[in-house]
Amino acid sequence: MSNRVLRRSRMIQGFMTSAASKATALVLQLLFFPFILHALGTDRYAAFISIQAFLSWTGLMSFGLAPTLPRFIAGARATEDKELQRDLIVWSIILLALVASALAAALFLFGEIIPPARIISSSAGVTTQEVYDAYCTAVGLSCLSLFVAVQPAIRSGYQEIHRTSLLSMAANFIAMTLLFASVGRFASIAIFTAILYAPIIFLLAMDIVALFQQRPYLLARPTNFAQTFKALIGHSSSASAVQVAFLLFAYLPPLVVAHLQGPEPTAAF
Numbered sequence: 001m002s003n004r005v006l007r008r009s010r011m012i013q014g015f016m017t018s019a020a021s022k023a024t025a026l027v028l029q030l031l032f033f034p035f036i037l038h039a040l041g042t043d044r045y046a047a048f049i050s051i052q053a054f055l056s057w058t059g060l061m062s063f064g065l066a067p068t069l070p071r072f073i074a075g076a077r078a079t080e081d082k083e084l085q086r087d088l089i090v091w092s093i094i095l096l097a098l099v100a101s102a103l104a105a106a107l108f109l110f111g112e113i114i115p116p117a118r119i120i121s122s123s124a125g126v127t128t129q130e131v132y133d134a135y136c137t138a139v140g141l142s143c144l145s146l147f148v149a150v151q152p153a154i155r156s157g158y159q160e161i162h163r164t165s166l167l168s169m170a171a172n173f174i175a176m177t178l179l180f181a182s183v184g185r186f187a188s189i190a191i192f193t194a195i196l197y198a199p200i201i202f203l204l205a206m207d208i209v210a211l212f213q214q215r216p217y218l219l220a221r222p223t224n225f226a227q228t229f230k231a232l233i234g235h236s237s238s239a240s241a242v243q244v245a246f247l248l249f250a251y252l253p254p255l256v257v258a259h260l261q262g263p264e265p266t267a268a269f
Helices: 003-062 065-078 082-113 128-148 150-157 161-182 189-214 225-250 252-260 263-268
Strands: none
Touching (some): 003 128, 003 161, 065 082, 065 150, 065 225, 082 225, 128 189, 150 161, 150 189
16 A cells, blocks of 8 residues: 555544544533533532642643644654654653653642642532542543643554544443443542543553554664754644643633532532
8 A cells, every 4th residue: 555545544544533533522521421410419520520620730741742743753754764753752751751750749749738628619518538539539540641642642643543533432432331330329529530531541551552562663762852852842832832721711710610609600610
């Protein structure tokens, strides 16, 4: 198969699987979040939303690599520069692993100093222990999400974004199945958080392992960290600015409502 035909085939695969992935994600949100609201109740659901809003900024710690990395990997792939591919991918993975680990440690310590129930202004109807457990679970999953965010960027650079979409669909179906099985049996913010986010994190992590199995040359030691960082930083800074604007628009309002109005307005909002 020629490169041109292969690129067109992967473009079509990417479009179709991306559309299917977004459809399953929409079903998950529209159909199952009411189930979560019913299972958790207003107070717990408001706490769930507030915790997610509070931790949303952790995505900024990827330094805009997710939208920036694909073009550099695609360029290195087009020139068949395996050394540059290795530098881009391995250094990005190492960087995000270090950042995610440091961020997790800082957030866990922060949660010990300031009770999470106070951070999100949770209702008295939710115990401080349950909020703490939910906070710790969400911190762990958010930091793992930060690390695996490199997978879609890498696969996109190799024109293999259909793999990410297929994994996303599989994760959505797994989450739906687990939610169906759990509704009516227990009501825990931490468990519902894990059900929603753990499947996709696990599948993306497994695909990162598969990436190195498919391309053994990536396992060699990277060399040009400074040069790679310099090439990426200018573009990633612009991408980070866009992410900041989105997070302020999408996630700050629920946290403000939680502190000013309480759980019922937060759940309604």
